[in-house]
Amino acid sequence: MTEENYNxxxxxxxxxxxxxxxxxxxxxxxxxxxxxxxxxxxxLLIGFDKTNLEDQNHLDRMVHFFLYDYRFERVWKNPEADIEKLSRYRAVLSPDFSMYLEMAPAMQMYNVFRNRWCGAYWASKGIRVIPTVNWGDESTFDFCFDGIEKGSVVAVSTYMASEHDHRKDQKEWFMAGYNEMxxxxxPERIICYNTPFPEMQGDIVYVDYERSSWRYMDYDQKAMPHEDLDCYKIGGANHTFCDTMDAYMIGKGGGSAYGGKWRPNPNKPQDQRYLGNPGxxxxxxxxxxxxxxTKMGPDGRAEMERHETNHNRGDKHTNPHDHxxxxxxxxxxxVPGPPINYPxxxxxxxxxxEVFCMKEIIVPxxxxxxxxxxxxxxxxxxxAEIEFEWNGAVFNIIRYGTDGKITIYAANKPETEKVxxxxxxxxxYMVGDDRLRDIITKVHVVSRSI
Structure with missing residues (x-):
């Protein structure tokens, strides 16, 4: 045996x-x-992919790994590389390697091992570590909670099980594992990234999902330092699309790898118009x-929708027009397509x-x-085609506007448009004296197609 092989x-x-x-x-x-x-x-938390050695503004945050696995595989393959960087932050959550329901059991166990090994390794280097807990179905309960001492502080995320994208069908899966945990x-305390479910018991520390995003940081995190580029590689191939992905849009971790199917949001009655009886x-x-x-197709799903409005831009839409x-x-x-106009x-x-049926929905x-x-x-x-009011003025946003691009404008004022x-x-876009980003959750939306 050679020395190289022995080593x-x-x-x-x-x-x-x-x-x-x-x-x-x-x-x-x-x-x-x-x-x-x-x-x-x-x-507040900061995603591992947004940490760097030059950061001076967010060191009071804890580092999370609620990201696609390829963004942090490096911490397993080369665990020494990020010690200096991670040690600068308040604490680090152990890496949330995925536990999808569809995964082979051996892979689920392997990812639990990697989660705990990285956490134990960082702790041995003096980093303050909080275990991230994840699970699959009940068959994983025999190992997915191992490596965490009783009475520990732990971290979970409700994002994949919550109502985002109109998905609610994974809540039952989440609560089964949470209660077993x-x-x-x-646990002494549970850090919950994203809104906790009302049924969740325990001393929960709620971490706002939106406020933890890079949009609310003090510097432009989109310019990644060179040392972090390896986290965008799988098998040596650069994934250039990562630069444009929302850093805080978690899309991995647990539940089904395929995600939940869309369903109407019960808090938004207008969603009900997309499903019905054939015809x-x-x-x-x-x-x-x-x-x-909204017209239902043979499968009971909407196939065509008519808008009896021009969305305050007669040069972009006829009244009526279809999608x-x-x-x-x-x-x-x-997904509503581009407008079909009828000049x-x-x-x-x-x-x-042959049987005509018209049901009416009045949007609250x-x-x-x-x-x-x-x-x-x-x-x-x-x-979407959206109309909203702010400080007594009306504004519209249409997905397929000038040159087929997103177009926002003050109602009936083409000169105010931004493409x-x-x-x-x-x-x-500046809505009067206010940036839309700062007020979008405060405006009154009076019309919205999706």
């Missing part, structure tokens, strides 16, 4: 056995976090009096069946308002 086969890079483990699988134990005064006061670990037409009256007529509705996307949400008069809007005041910036961006990206490539660019 490799006995190295910790291969063996990973330097930390004592407990239980059948000898998963490494992360030492209990020792809280200090103020650790959990107005707590309470029983087995009896049915639903008539929706928006807060500003606009009327939308084809597409459902061809992974989570099967409705010479619109054809009759009728259903395909305030139910179309945006609760988060992410909700607004999702709406725009899905093809945007992205929803983020639209959020920089």
């Amino acid at each position: 490799y086969r006995t190295s910790q890079t291969l063996l990973r056995n330097q930390f004592p483990g407990k239980g059948k699988w000898k998963i490494p134990v992360i030492p209990k976090f020792q809280p200090k005064d103020g650790d959990f006061n107005d707590l 309470l029983r087995r670990i009896e 049915e037409i639903k008539r929706t009256i928006m807060n500003n009096g606009d009327v939308y007529k 084809r509705i597409s459902w061809d996307n992974p989570d099967e949400h409705p 010479n008069g619109a054809p009759e809007f009728k259903n395909f069946s 005041y305030g139910s179309m308002n945006f609760e988060t910036i992410s909700e607004f961006k999702r709406s725009i990206n899905w093809g 945007c490539e992205t929803a983020d660019e639209a959020l920089e």
Whole structure:
């Protein structure tokens, strides 16, 4: 045996056995976090992919790994590389390697081991570490809580199980694992990234998902330092699209790898118009009096929608105009297409069946308002046409405006329009003296297509 081969086969890079483990699988134990005064006061997190050695403004945050795994595989492959950087922050959550329900059990166990090993390793280097807890179905309960001492502070995220993107079908999965975690670990505190469910018990430290995003940091994190570029590689291939992804849009971790399917939000009755009986037409009256007529296809999903308005831009839309509705996307949400205008008069809007049925939906005041910036961006990206009021003035945003791009303008004032490539660019529009990003969750939305 050569010296090189001997050194490799006995190295910790291969063996990973330097930390004592407990239980059948000898998963490494992360030492209990020792809280200090103020650790959990107005707590914010920072994604690992946004940390760097030059950062001086966010060192009071804790580092999280609620990100796609490829963004932090480096901490497993080369654990020494980030010690200096991570040690500068208030604390570090152990890396949240995914536990998707569809994963092979051996992979789920491997990811639990990697989570705990990295946490134990960082703790051995003097970094303050809080275990991140994740789980699959009940079959993972025999190992997914190993390596965490009873009474520890732990961290979880409700994002993948919550109502974002109209998904609610993974809450039952989350609560089953959460309650089992309470029983087995009896945590002292639970850091919850994203809004906790009302049913969640325990001493919960809520961390605001939106305020922890890079949009609310004090410097432009999009310019990543060279040392961090490796976190964007899989098999040596650069993923250039990462520069434009929302850093705080978590899309991984637990639950189903495919995500939940779209369903109408019960708090937004206007969503109900997209589903119905085959051949049915639903008539929706928006807060500003606009009327939308939505026609169901043979499968009971909307296939065409007529807007009896020109959205305060007669040069962009005829009154009425139609939109084809597409459902061809992974989570099967409705996507209104570009407007179909009728300068010479619109054809009759009728259903395909012999039995005509018209149901009416009157949209309650305030139910179309945006609760988060992410909700607004999702709406725009899905093809929305929006009208809102702010300080007595009316503004419109249309997904397919000038040159087929996002267009925002004061009502009936084409000279005020701004043509945007992205929803983020639209959020920089000045609504009077206010930037749209700063007020989008405060404006009154009077009409909204999706």
